[in-house]
Amino acid sequence: MIRTLAIANYRSIRDLSLGLTGLDLVTGANGSGKSSLYRALRLLADCAGGAGGNVVGSLAREGGLASTLWAGPETVSGAMRRGEVPVQGTLRRNPINLRMGFSGDDFGYLVDLGIPVPVAGEMDERSRKPKASLFANDPDIKREVVFSGPLARPASWLVDRRGAAVRVRGTAGEWQPENITLQPYQSVLTEIADPERSPEVLQVRNTVRSWRFYDHFRTDAAAPARQVQVGTRTPVLDPTGADLPAALQTIRETGDTFLLDKVINAAFPGSKLEISINDGMFGVQLRQQGMLRPLKAPELSDGTLRFLLLTAALLTPQPPELMVLNEPETSLHRDLMPALAGLISQAAERSQLLVVSHSTALITALRESGHVTEHELEKDVGETRVRGRGALEGPHWSWPSR
Structure with missing residues (x-):
């Protein structure tokens, strides 16, 4: 059972966490962010590869990371929400990122994607200088964590990927570096899922690959x-x-x-x-x-x-x-x-x-018909939020820094 779903900086979702119960219904007016939530969940599933593809390719097909990021200010103050001051940019304190994650009964997973580092391509024959890479729409996977329990606290981390380096927690609790250098487009879920050295990664990957999405049948x-x-x-x-x-x-x-x-x-x-x-x-x-x-x-x-x-x-x-249905009532x-x-x-x-x-x-x-938990979404100063829920309410979630 997935207990918490968390998304940050995807389209209209600046920072949102949902507590799931087994049968959950996401509602809201047109433009409230329901489709963004659905698409972000599909992107999260793409981190495990399989038939769904990969998260970097999926984001590139959406126009690249820049076109999918939250377009509002990094923080939205109470004065902005009350209309006392105009919505305006604030001093950025964190790197640009798109973050997604979930936690379940056994394990959890989160991923942090960011602006790609410029990589030189082939040499230009005239200038004899490296050409810019043509894969400029590909975001980089900056951070990944597989953890146990409801929160990604450092003590609960089982696998930690920072940039190209990966480390795995051993049976005695010590960290062991993996003898692998990941490319910015490679996920730990597809590259180090080993039944002996990292069984937790294998379990998370198999869990995510089992998810099914049904959306607007022809x-x-x-x-x-x-x-x-x-x-x-x-x-x-x-x-x-x-x-x-x-x-x-x-x-x-x-x-x-x-x-x-x-x-x-x-x-x-x-x-x-x-x-x-x-x-x-x-x-x-x-x-x-x-x-x-x-x-x-x-x-x-x-x-x-x-x-x-x-x-x-x-x-x-x-x-x-997990099965996800997007607007099954169509037609x-x-x-x-x-x-x-x-x-x-x-x-x-x-x-x-x-x-x-x-x-x-x-x-x-x-x-x-039965036990269903409803999450009604609404827009507040352009941001998707759960109606009737205060800033400190809802499931707690922790994003590790880069």
Whole structure:
């Protein structure tokens, strides 16, 4: 279980920490910072590499570190918040950074990214001087810490990366330098995860790589989920939804068939899900009450197809440690929100869930369906904050210096 999520200096998030409980709902008006929170969490997951890529590459694709940093003053005074003085720049005391981290029941991890150090590239033939590197949008990983417990206090550090140097705490508590020099774009989670020397890093990496993100499934006429696909056992739905038929059939054969049928009937009373197969090609069909034939995937409405995609994702026979849903209500009629809320609550019994939504109907249904912790975001002087929470409230978090 992830207990605390912390982000600093990413877009509208100057300094934010959230205490998570297992089923958490992030709400707020448009522009309050919900998408920034979601994207920052995806960047944090990219630190572990894997199918998600890497955090440096992801930031470069967003336009580089400079375009994603908090654009306001380093500190926002009470007088600025009250409107007594204009919002203006202050004397900077800390280096420019983007910081992200989490702590859980066993271990925690944090990363500090900063402005890259200029690196010379190839020689210019005319001037015979080094050319500037073309990778100017790549930020540098300045600091990484893997720690135990809720806070990254020096006594709880297990792995400490500062610049290119890494040290690991031994079994007797002493620090041992790693015989490796990390490049600015390399993370300790991908480079030193060793089951003998640094098992904690391996565990954190595996934990982060297990996270799943589902964001705005395609439901247009050419969407992969509308096409027949080669069917193989698929315990985990692809983020694109391309393997929807195989994922649903895998749930039917190796997961909870009764729950799958119950969810479909709750959303579409009297309907029955079917998977067609023709020469190894799988397709989704929905037999509805009063119809003489089942409707095939190309005939389904956007909302119906999206609900089937969410069903395949949430009823996975291989539940992840954390699943993050970004605006799952998109294209769904408000009448489907109770069924979606029930599906989310069922999934939260097997995985930790974080749901980002601005749908009043879904928020209401989740409140009524069970134990959910709500975090309502708002903008205050351009900064994303949790509504109703004072400056000294919320989970405590500690960022180590560089």
